Each structure stands twice: as C-alpha cells, then as structure tokens.
Amino acid sequence: MGIKIITDSTSDLSQQQANELNVTILPLKVIFPDGEYSDGIDLSPDEFYQKLAQSATLPTTSQLTPEQFLPHFEAAKSANDDVLVITVSSKLSGTYQSAVIAKDMAEYDNIYIIDSTTVTIGLQILVRKATDLIKKGLDIKALVDALEQAKQRIRLFALVESLEYLKKGGRLTGVSALAGTILNIKPIIEVKDGLVGVAAKARGMSGAYNKLVALTEQSGPIDYEDYICTGYSKTKTNMETFLTYANKSLKLSDALESPIGIVVGTHAGPGVCGIAYFQKG
Structure with missing residues (x-):
C-alpha cells in the first residue's frame, strides 16, 4: 500500500520530471481551429506558442474528464493504494470537479482531492512539496492537512x-x-x-x-x-x-x-x- 500522486498538465511538469517525482500527469486538451491537441503530448510549449502566434482566434482548453481519472482510481483501488489528486484551481477549470465525479464512480474512499487554487508554476511547487512530504513518511491524512495549509502560502x-x-x-x-x-x-x-x-x-x-x-x-x-x-x-x-x-x-x-x-x-x-x-x- 502506497500513496499515488496525480496532477494535471497545467502543473507544467515535464514527463521526465514527473517520472523522477513518481507523479502521474493527465493532459488537458488545447483546441485550435485545425484540431485538438493533448497538452505536453501532441503539442510542446514551443509548438503551442508558434501556433498561437499564427492563429487569428485564441484556442480553447478542455478540462480533464472523469473518464481520464477513472482508470487510475480503479487501479489504486485494486492495489489498495491511497490516491492524492492535486488539480489546477477549480475557478479556472472544471478538472477538480471531474476528479470528484470520478471518485464517486470508482466507489473508493481512499482518494483525496486537493484544489490547489493556483496554476502553472504555483501548482508545480505544491506537487513537488507533496512528493517531499511523502518521503518524510507522512500518512495520507497528515499529507492532505499539510498541503491544504501550504497552498494558502x-x-x-x-x-x-x-x-x-x-x-x-x-x-x-x-x-x-x-x-x-x-x-x-x-x-x-x-x-x-x-x-x-x-x-x-x-x-x-x-x-x-x-x-x-x-x-x-x-x-x-x-x-x-x-x-x-x-x-x-x-x-x-x-x-x-x-x-x-x-x-x-x-x-x-x-x-x-x-x-x-x-x-x-x-x-x-x-x-x-x-x-x-x-x-x-
């Protein structure tokens, strides 16, 4: 039994960094007139800004869906792992609410969801802090309490x-x-x-x-x-x-x-x- 951390791609952690931190990143989608792109997978930051400069209209972004969270929640349930989800601010994206819905779908109580109330590098430092606190041996409830306090700073x-x-x-x-x-x-x-x-x-x-x-x-x-x-x-x-x-x-x-x-x-x-x-x- 362990603690699995999941965050979304607005944390701006690279896949290599995520692997080093043992964090799962779920990608939001960027929607341009010519199609949808998974953030950090189909479109790098450089490619995104190039397309942004060329586009007459701003792209839109779509939140993560409950279905993107669900396989990870069900795998944790099978392994009896705790899950900590840290999302982009719920006032900027519906991703937090999708995680809440997916928890209900999974019917598993050991899923803890934190609304970071921030984004990009602010979200990233909270995720990094979470990985440090796990290494220090905090259990899931102490970890959630510490992060809820830390995010306010x-x-x-x-x-x-x-x-x-x-x-x-x-x-x-x-x-x-x-x-x-x-x-x-x-x-x-x-x-x-x-x-x-x-x-x-x-x-x-x-x-x-x-x-x-x-x-x-x-x-x-x-x-x-x-x-x-x-x-x-x-x-x-x-x-x-x-x-x-x-x-x-x-x-x-x-x-x-x-x-x-x-x-x-x-x-x-x-x-x-x-x-x-x-x-x-």
Missing part, C-alpha cells in the same frame, strides 16, 4: 509583455489594449483566491521588472527553505532579465526554472516571466 506573479492576447481573449477592450500599447503599459498578473487578475501595471519593461520585484517583496517574506520557481513562456529572455533585477534584493539563485504553459499562456502569450513561491508562515 503560495504566491504567483507574472509579467505580461504584450496586451494582444488579453485583448484576443476578451479580458481587455480594444480601446484599452490600444491605449496600453501606445503608452507601453505592461500588466503584472497574479493568481489570487483561485483566479487570475491584474495586480499592477507599469510603463515599459524596466518599470515592469521593478514592479514585479516590488510586488514579490511586498506580498510577504519568501520562505527560502521551501520551493521557489521562476517561469517563462516561449523564451527565457525576459525571465533572465527579471532575475538580474530581482537578485539585487531577492535570493533566487537556487530557484527552479519552468516553462509557463497553456492556461496562462493562452491569454498572456509569449514573453511572460513569473515567479511562484511559498510565503513564510
């Missing part, structure tokens, strides 16, 4: 280079997008209470890097004993520049690096750089 901020994709997604009016472009406004988004919102705006990339650092500092002290992850979409250039600014006041030399995937990337586009970390308790 996750902070995620990201700098968006272009307003184009926010406009395409209907999250910004054409007039606002045009004004923002003329004024060289760069929004900084955050994931808060399970939703993606604008935390601040700055003029120009230099101002945006400084604002991103300031928001990180103002949100509360970083727990440097826990996971910190910096992220990027399509290219590392902006992330590396952010680190140059950040390292004047933040200790990020040991931070993990990860691509930012389709959920944030669909609406924010390429050139995003971000940071996720645990705030000190």
